[in-house]
Amino acid sequence: xxxxxxxxxxxxxxxxxxxxxxxxxxxxxxxxxxxxxxxxxxxxxxxxxxxxxxxxxxxxxxxxxxxxxxxxxxxxxxxxxxxxxxxxxxxxxxxxxxxxxxxxxxxxxxxxxxxxxxxxxxxxxxxxxxxxxxxxxxxxxxxxxxxxxxxxxxxxxxxxxxxxxxxxxxxxxxxxxxxxxxxxxxxxxxxxxxxxxxxxxxxxxxxxxxxxxxxxxxxxxxxxxxxxxxxxxxxxxxxxxxxxxxxxxxxxxxxxxxxxxxxxxxxxxxxxxxxxxxxxxxxxxxxxxxxxxxxxxxxxxxxxxxxxx
Amino acid sequence: xxxxxxxxxxxxxxxxxxxxxxxxxxxxxxxxxxxxxxxxxxxxxxxxxxxxxxxxxxxxxxxxxxxxxxxxxxxxxxxxxxxxxxxxxxxxxxxxxxxxxxxxxxxxxxxxxxxxxxxxxxxxxxxxxxxxxxxxxxxxxxxxxxxxxxxxxxxxxxxxxxxxxxxxxxxxxxxxxxxxxxxxxxxxxxxxxxxxxxxxxxxxxxxxxxxxxxxxxxxxxxxxxxxxxxxxxxxxxxxxxxxx
Numbered sequence: 001x002x003x004x005x006x007x008x009x010x011x012x013x014x015x016x017x018x019x020x021x022x023x024x025x026x027x028x029x030x031x032x033x034x035x036x037x038x039x040x041x042x043x044x045x046x047x048x049x050x051x052x053x054x055x056x057x058x059x060x061x062x063x064x065x066x067x068x069x070x071x072x073x074x075x076x077x078x079x080x081x082x083x084x085x086x087x088x089x090x091x092x093x094x095x096x097x098x099x100x101x102x103x104x105x106x107x108x109x110x111x112x113x114x115x116x117x118x119x120x121x122x123x124x125x126x127x128x129x130x131x132x133x134x135x136x137x138x139x140x141x142x143x144x145x146x147x148x149x150x151x152x153x154x155x156x157x158x159x160x161x162x163x164x165x166x167x168x169x170x171x172x173x174x175x176x177x178x179x180x181x182x183x184x185x186x187x188x189x190x191x192x193x194x195x196x197x198x199x200x201x202x203x204x205x206x207x208x209x210x211x212x213x214x215x216x217x218x219x220x221x222x223x224x225x226x227x228x229x230x231x232x233x234x235x236x237x238x239x240x241x242x243x244x245x246x247x248x249x250x251x252x253x254x255x256x257x258x259x260x261x262x263x264x265x266x267x268x269x270x271x272x273x274x275x276x277x278x279x280x281x282x283x284x285x286x287x288x289x290x291x292x293x294x295x296x297x298x299x300x301x302x303x304x305x306x307x308x309x
Numbered sequence: 310x311x312x313x314x315x316x317x318x319x320x321x322x323x324x325x326x327x328x329x330x331x332x333x334x335x336x337x338x339x340x341x342x343x344x345x346x347x348x349x350x351x352x353x354x355x356x357x358x359x360x361x362x363x364x365x366x367x368x369x370x371x372x373x374x375x376x377x378x379x380x381x382x383x384x385x386x387x388x389x390x391x392x393x394x395x396x397x398x399x400x401x402x403x404x405x406x407x408x409x410x411x412x413x414x415x416x417x418x419x420x421x422x423x424x425x426x427x428x429x430x431x432x433x434x435x436x437x438x439x440x441x442x443x444x445x446x447x448x449x450x451x452x453x454x455x456x457x458x459x460x461x462x463x464x465x466x467x468x469x470x471x472x473x474x475x476x477x478x479x480x481x482x483x484x485x486x487x488x489x490x491x492x493x494x495x496x497x498x499x500x501x502x503x504x505x506x507x508x509x510x511x512x513x514x515x516x517x518x519x520x521x522x523x524x525x526x527x528x529x530x531x532x533x534x535x536x537x538x539x540x541x542x543x544x545x546x547x548x549x550x551x552x553x
Contacts, residue, residue, distance in 0.1 A: 048400045051550055073402040080400075084393030086325075088332040100321035101401050103314050145397075 001026040001153065001183045002047070007056035009042050009207075016042045018207040020056070026152075029179045031198035032187040033304065039207040040187035041081050044157050047185065048078045060153065074102070077146035081157040083138045087131035091122060091141055094130060095148060102149035116144040120174065136167045143171070147178060154178065156186035160193060172197050191304055203307050210307040228267040228295050229255070230279060234288030236263045242282060248273040262291065318403055322411030326385075330419050343377055343423045351430055361438025363431055367448040367520040371488060371513055374420075374456050379480035381419055382463030383473045385412045390471035405547040409464070409540055416460045424452055443522030451519030454532035458512055459484050461539035468546045488513045 007020040017039045024030045032040045045051045047058060049069045058065040060072050086094060092113060099109045117123055120140040125133060130141065139159065146154060159175065160168045175184065175197055188194055194201050195215035203211035203218075211218055232239050236254060243252045248270050255266040269275050276293060283290045330336040350373075351366040358365070389395035398408065431445045463480040470476050489495055491511025496504045508514050512535070515528040 045396070050396055050400050070402055070404065073400060076400070078397070078400045080393065080396045082393060084395075084397050086329065086394055087392070088329055089325075093328065097321060097325045098401070100324075101318055101403060103318070103402070 001061060003059040005057045008054050009046060010054045016207050020209060022202055022209060024183055024185060026183055029184045029197060029199045031194035031201045032185060032204060033194045033201050034204035036189060038204045040204055041157055044155050044187060048076060048155055049073055075152045077151040077154045079142045079146045079156045079159055083142035085130045085138060085141060090129055091126050095144060098145045099148055104149060112148055116148050120144040135162045139163060152182060154182050154184045158187055203304060229264060230267060231262060231264045231292035232283055232288050233262050233291055239288060243267060246278060248275045319407050319410050322408060323415050326411055326415035327418060340423050340426060344426055347373060347427050361434050361440050363434060363445055363448060366430060370452050371455060371516055374459055375484050375488060378456055378459030379463045379477045379484060381416050382460055382467050382480060383477040385464055386468040387471050387473045387476045405544045409543050413461060413464055413540055417457055420456045420460060421453060444520060447522040447524055448520040450524060451516040455512060455516045458532050458535040461536040465539040465543045468543050487511060
């Protein structure tokens with residue numbers, strides 16, 4: 001759906017984006033993750049046709065952005081960072097204006113406004129001036145204007161900043177619901193959000209892509225393999241060799257001896273393997289006592305810190 | 310036009326611009342001041358002169374427009390830049406020309422409305438005496454054209470800054486400079502051949518030609534090209550997108 005090749009953006013001599021290459025498949029939710037100032041917003045401003053790129057090419061649905069900007073803008077919905085709105089307009093006036101410019105048929109405009117205000121929960125504030133709206137409502141108005149023309153592609157720049165936890169969950173759910181039929185790119189610096197919402201994550205730092213993959217892949221890549229801690233009541237030597245004999249186990253060692261009977265073992269598993277079930281069966285079948293079983297896995301947070309350090 | 314929606318999009322943008330004038334009390338204050346100042350400046354010497362003519366009004370009109378036009382245009386781009394709405398506006402499926410047209414036309418209609426409301430002056434005068442209609446028509450046509458030129462210039466200057474006050478002061482200064490080009494004060498200090506050129510470049514001389522009741526295509530072409538030039542420059546500024 002979206003192809004980005006060699007995208008570079010410079011302001012004077014300051015390089016903001018340095019040779020970015022990525023693509024987004026149709027129907028995918030792609031998260032742009034990175035610390036503040038990494039180049040997420042710049043990338044989005046280029047994708048929406050607001051800024052020209054210094055170098056590189058953006059192709060959307062097979063059309064070059066430079067030459068088909070007007071056609072492509074019609075297929076795009078965009079929620080800019082900080083949600084700039086015309087403060088002196090009322091919510092419905094604003095939505096009607098967007099609908100008109102988006103070339104929605106006159107007879108259909110009212111229905112569309114009703115539809116998006118229901119989806120985004122705007123019914124209560126529809127007659128209010130936008131200057132009066134709270135941050136949460138502004139965000140929703142921003143989202144409503146981005147989806148009013150039912151675009152194929154949505155570009156959302158930090159759609160959840162400044163919202164309270166309940167609103168964040170609501171907006172995320174909304175994005176997921178909308179995302180079932182659309183291609184979505186959204187940026188965030190909150191890791192939990194990326195792993196909760198995205199199909200795929202792109203980690204950007206200082207204008208470069210430093211990591212790419214599904215949230216699970218990224219965490220797996222970093223830790224390589226999962227590691228387990230298991231506390232077993234049973235004869236140490238026998239337990240040790242029995243665990244070692246399991247095919248999924250890479251290494252095992254006695255970590256600490258709590259008493260004569262009870263030992264904690266640290267196990268690392270072969271990459272991509274699951275072991276918890278077999279391990280517990282093994283222990284129980286041998287009539288040992290399974291006292292504790294826990295898995296320690298690198299989170300996306302660790303990946304992020306490691307990649308953007 | 311390739312796009313059948315071209316005009317209707319300009320119209321939608323235009324409505325939004327016009328709405329933003331009347332959504333705030335500024336528009337009403339503004340029209341009020343324009344009318345009070347215009348009437349006062351006209352009527353205070355009117356009864357002394359004892360002539361049923363609007364000459365003194367049209368002599369002053371360029372000066373009133375000099376303040377009026379930059380005040381109308383100062384926020385048109387600066388505010389969009391300051392609040393960030395420009396990003397939203399320019400990522401809509403619109404061309405730079407469409408937006409510039411919409412902003413210019415809304416400013417023009419707003420100014421035109423103020424001018425229309427001052428029609429009470431010629432109507433009053435025509436009751437008081439025998440009014441020569443020619444110069445009145447010429448004066449209003451000239452006022453509209455001169456206003457359009459000032460507005461195009463002010464709009465262009467507004468696109469260069471995110472600060473409304475700067476936009477106002479710079480536009481005022483430039484309009485004033487261009488107006489003064491055709492004033493006696495400047496012309497008298499120049500050699501004859503240069504004075505003629507400078508006089509025809511200044512925005513004032515063409516207005517006074519029209520206000521005499523002589524509607525000459527030369528003057529009309531002058532204002533059209535002046536307005537067109539600055540609208541074009543405005544589009545170029547948008548194309549550059551060199552602001553942060």
